Amino acid sequence: MEMYSLNFKDAAQLVKREDKAHRHFYHRYTGYQWGAAVHYDLCINSASYGIHESEELIIRVIKARLREDLQSIADRHLESVAKADAELLARRANAGEAEKPVIES
Numbered sequence: 722m723e724m725y726s727l728n729f730k731d732a733a734q735l736v737k738r739e740d741k742a743h744r745h746f747y748h749r750y751t752g753y754q755w756g757a758a759v760h761y762d763l764c765i766n767s768a769s770y771g772i773h774e775s776e777e778l779i780i781r782v783i784k785a786r787l788r789e790d791l792q793s794i795a796d797r798h799l800e801s802v803a804k805a806d807a808e809l810l811a812r813r814a815n816a817g818e819a820e821k822p823v824i825e826s
Contacts, residue, residue, distance in 0.1 A: 727735065747755035758764045763782055767775040 725732070725735070744755040747753065751760075753760050763779065765775050765778060770778065
């Protein structure tokens with residue numbers, strides 16, 4: 722309010738106008754209802770948790786998501802390596818090459 726030199730009533734009207742503009746913009750470009758919790762990855766009532774606990778909760782969620790993403794990347798990599806190995810063995814078999822033993826040093 723002080724930043725724009727507005728009294729409480731005018732500030733409340735400004736917030737309503739801005740919220741309406743956000744609602745229309747969001748719906749126009751997504752087709753979804755603005756503010757519907759189903760369209761968010763995480764919703765926190767920071768008034769219930771406080772800033773510090775909300776921050777900690779967000780960090781825990783991000784770390785868990787990163788672990789899941791990294792595990793998914795690792796799994797896809799291992800699958801592609803296994804597929805490439807299987808294709809190589811199939812090509813060797815089709816070419817009449819015997820599987821060469823692995824020599825460990």
